[in-house]
Amino acid sequence: MNHLPMASMMTMAALALCAAMTPAGAADMAAQKKPVYVCQMASHAHMAGQPVAEYDKPGICPTDGMELIDKSQRLRVAVLIFNGVQDIDYSGPMEVFGQSGATIFTVAGSTNSVQSAWGLKMTPDYDIEHAPQADIVVVPGGDVRSVIRNPKALDWIRARAVDSRAVLSVCTGAFIMGKAGLLDGQSATTIVGATEQLATMFPRAKVVSDRRYVDNGKIVTTGGLSSGIDGALHMVYRELGPLRAESVARGMEYEWREEGKLAFGQLAAYQMPDVAEFVPKGAMWERLTDTGDVSQWEVGGRIELAAGPSDFLDQSATKMRAAGWLDLPAAGKLGRGFTKTSKGRTWQVAMAIQNADGPAVYKLTIKIKQVGA
DSSP: OOOOOHHHHHHHHHHHHHHHOOHHHHHHHHHHHSOOEEOTTTTSGGGTTSOOOOBSSOOBOTTTOSBOEEGGGOOEEEEEOOTTBOHHHHHHHHHHHHHTTOEEEEEESSSSOEEOTTSOEEOOSEETTTOOOOSEEEEOOBSOHHHHTOHHHHHHHHHHHHHSSEEEEOTTHHHHHHHTTOSTTOEEOOOGGGHHHHHHHOTTSEEOSSOSEEEOSSEEEEOSTTHHHHHHHHHHHHHHOHHHHHHHHHHTTOOOOTTTSOOGGGSGGGGSOOGGGTSOTTOOEEEEEEEEOSSEEEEEEEEEOTTOHHHHHHHHHHHHHHTTOEEEOOSSTTEEEEEEEETTEEEEEEEEEEEEEETTEEEEEEEEEEEOO
């Protein structure tokens, strides 16, 4: 039996492949690869039951007036909802993904109606045992205790972290991710007022407060509330490209640049003490000013002080010292000054009181500034 040399066999295989690639065969393959375009809102509720029209070239959808999108690039997005879910945490990302042409469905522990933080009642599309696979899973925040205590919900989130492209948490949804063990060894963020708690509860996570969102690949976390919009736009940018993300942001009339927005944790406001900690129980407090930037901030308003301003300032100083602030000389009798170094930056706080509308009503001003920058 004669055997052909290996090189000859490879040559014949190549010739056979070339023969198969006749003009007609090449045209067939090109036709198979040719994009198919659909309307962005083809699967949305108001178009349910209508046949999905397909187009062979990009253009404008005659139904919704939006640009046609490549059918193969439509994302499938699952949004977890539960009693007490924060409204903007799920609705912000849903708007972004919806504008991108994604197919969106909601998932809950059961198919019973749930009520959001602001009272909106929703019926989930699926329970966690019957939810289809998704490209992206959104885990919003709010009152997350029921989810953290639900082993089946945590198992579902862990599984989605394996078979989806990404799991995106918003705000305190990061605590759900942490409870599911998904933050171990990952960088993460949450609403700025809860970053320390997140770091304490999940010490194996690297928690940051100076980012609107943190992308680890499979695990993506965002800051509070509106940060979920930025995180979702980032996912559109990452998965579908900058043109789609920019188009969605423009369509939403939302100012957005990839990595371009300031994280609220960077503002000086989050270095200063909370005025609410100093207002006497039951006293009137009316905030009139609240403004600044990354290096300075000022809060001012009218406050009712039945015990007098000196006692108020003394009690406030005690609370400041307990929080690690050191005394500084203050200008005037009705003023106090403090300083503190945090994360390599030194801050100074000045508290001052002036008479306002009546014998027991005063004007309180608290200013903070970074020094030595």
